[in-house]
Amino acid sequence: MVQYSKKIQAVPEPTIRRMPSYLAFAEGLLRKGQQFVSSTQIANYMNIDPTQVTKDLSYTTIVGKTRVGYEVKAIVDVLSEFLGFSVMDNAFLVGAGSLGSALLHDSGLNHFGLKIEAAFDINPSTIGRKINDVEVFHIDQFRDLAQELNVIMGIITVPAENAQTVADLMVAWGIKAIWNFTPARIKVPEDIIVQNTTLYSNLAIIFNKLHQERREE
Amino acid sequence: MVQYSKKIQAVPEPTIRRMPSYLAFAEGLLRKGQQFVSSTQIANYMNIDPTQVTKDLSYTTIVGKTRVGYEVKAIVDVLSEFLGFSVMDNAFLVGAGSLGSALLHDSGLNHFGLKIEAAFDINPSTIGRKINDVEVFHIDQFRDLAQELNVIMGIITVPAENAQTVADLMVAWGIKAIWNFTPARIKVPEDIIVQNTTLYSNLAIIFNKLHQERREE
DNA sequence: AATCAATAAAGAAATTTTTCTTTAATAAAA
DNA sequence: TTTTATTAAAGAAAAATTTCTTTATTGATT
Numbered sequence: 001m002v003q004y005s006k007k008i009q010a011v012p013e014p015t016i017r018r019m020p021s022y023l024a025f026a027e028g029l030l031r032k033g034q035q036f037v038s039s040t041q042i043a044n045y046m047n048i049d050p051t052q053v054t055k056d057l058s059y060t061t062i063v064g065k066t067r068v069g070y071e072v073k074a075i076v077d078v079l080s081e082f083l084g085f086s087v088m089d090n091a092f093l094v095g096a097g098s099l100g101s102a103l104l105h106d107s108g109l110n111h112f113g114l115k116i117e118a119a120f121d122i123n124p125s126t127i128g129r130k131i132n133d134v135e136v137f138h139i140d141q142f143r144d145l146a147q148e149l150n151v152i153m154g155i156i157t158v159p160a161e162n163a164q165t166v167a168d169l170m171v172a173w174g175i176k177a178i179w180n181f182t183p184a185r186i187k188v189p190e191d192i193i194v195q196n197t198t199l200y201s202n203l204a205i206i207f208n209k210l211h212q213e214r215r216e217e
Numbered sequence: 218m219v220q221y222s223k224k225i226q227a228v229p230e231p232t233i234r235r236m237p238s239y240l241a242f243a244e245g246l247l248r249k250g251q252q253f254v255s256s257t258q259i260a261n262y263m264n265i266d267p268t269q270v271t272k273d274l275s276y277t278t279i280v281g282k283t284r285v286g287y288e289v290k291a292i293v294d295v296l297s298e299f300l301g302f303s304v305m306d307n308a309f310l311v312g313a314g315s316l317g318s319a320l321l322h323d324s325g326l327n328h329f330g331l332k333i334e335a336a337f338d339i340n341p342s343t344i345g346r347k348i349n350d351v352e353v354f355h356i357d358q359f360r361d362l363a364q365e366l367n368v369i370m371g372i373i374t375v376p377a378e379n380a381q382t383v384a385d386l387m388v389a390w391g392i393k394a395i396w397n398f399t400p401a402r403i404k405v406p407e408d409i410i411v412q413n414t415t416l417y418s419n420l421a422i423i424f425n426k427l428h429q430e431r432r433e434e
Numbered sequence: 435a436a437t438c439a440a441t442a443a444a445g446a447a448a449t450t451t452t453t454c455t456t457t458a459a460t461a462a463a464a
Numbered sequence: 465t466t467t468t469a470t471t472a473a474a475g476a477a478a479a480a481t482t483t484c485t486t487t488a489t490t491g492a493t494t
Contacts, residue, residue, distance in 0.1 A: 020417040024400040064472045066459040084424030102319035183241040193426045197419045200237040207301030209410045283489040
């Protein structure tokens with residue numbers, strides 16, 4: 001923990017975005033038994049510049065060895081610690097529809113430090129069911145379970161028009177961060193962290209590149 | 218179409234990322250019957266700078282009126298055209314697990330111009346089933362269906378370790394763009410467009426902000 | 435009719451992020 | 465042992481993106 005004290009200077013968001021991929025790659029190498037990996041190798045895998053990799057890793061305590069590269073195990077250990085993946089944080093998920101269920105089924109979240117403690121919905125047919133061992137409650141229930149279970153994150157996977165209502169509930173619950181999967185933008189107090197994850201942005205990027213190609217033809 | 222000929226200068230990716238949210242917001246206003254919207258309003262909704270909004274919209278043919286703002290209908294029309302959401306593109310999805318099913322159930326993709334024509338898997342229990350009216354085939358079947366159905370996009374929702382194999386198949390199918398939902402990075406010929414969409418990047422950003430707060434306390 | 439206030443638009447400046455360049459280290463090869 | 469090639473690291477430069485500033489327009493107010 002002490003080692004972070006000098007790193008109050010924020011790490012660039014693009015760097016944070018790339019790090020989980022470095023981690024996933026290193027974990028794969030570790031399984032294969034590879035002991036060292038160079039920035040060139042990582043860069044080749046990621047299709048980016050090697051200096052980008054060294055810059056990114058320089059924000060952590062990882063140091064490489066000239067002519068050898070980085071120790072794979074160090075990347076795995078330091079990066080999962082650095083990204084907050086090695087401490088389990090608890091979350092509530094609201095909206096146990098198709099996307100909600102997919103998240104509940106995703107073991108990757110568990111692996112990366114997020115435990116979904118309970119799910120909530122208003123649909124009577126899903127309430128009471130268990131999805132991948134996580135129980136689905138009616139949204140009116142267990143309002144104050146959040147503090148009791150030390151739940152710090154709320155995941156919103158309801159239809160866009162209900163996003164704000166759910167967000168308000170979560171804030172009232174005392175949640176610290178909201179992961180919003182709807183295209184709607186929510187208004188919350190300043191100290192609440194909001195991360196919007198909208199699939200359609202990615203779709204737009206693909207279409208843009210496709211059409212750019214068409215235009216150039 | 219002619220109006221795009223001068224816009225070969227690439228639109229910044231961050232701009233493209235924000236545009237679907239502008240569109241979603243404008244669609245909401247249109248339903249409510251609002252005729253004009255100012256950059257300030259949009260910016261307030263998005264929690265960004267108003268000049269950012271005007272810059273972003275200036276990449277399109279949309280023009281605003283001083284002291285009035287932008288015509289909501291124009292934003293909806295021009296932006297969906299601009300983002301490629303008004304023309305239907307066809308896709309194949311490989312990996313009909315939980316995330317795959319979630320995408321198949323998502324009507325938003327249809328709304329934003331993507332039609333998933335068929336799904337593929339290797340799990341005998343899902344093959345032959347229909348998920349939200351999309352049939353699931355064994356991956357060995359219909360290799361050349363892609364060209365027949367004019368499928369230009371492949372969606373990868375298999376486990377990370379199989380991503381490359383599936384990508385190779387898709388390239389062989391003659392697909393132009395790949396939407397990769399696994400944390401694995403795939404290698405494809407240069408002319409194939411790849412869009413990686415990994416949830417864990419978003420998780421990392423949330424954790425980073427949470428821990429930054431803790432560090433500052 | 436004159437003034438005021440809100441706005442889009444264009445360009446400049448500042449900031450952030452990526453890429454390039456240089457240096458030093460060191461394992462491998464000669 | 466000496467040379468060579470590969471690499472990390474640090475800093476500089478370049479590029480991309482965001483924010484700030486100015487200007488012009490125009491609806492609303494006085």
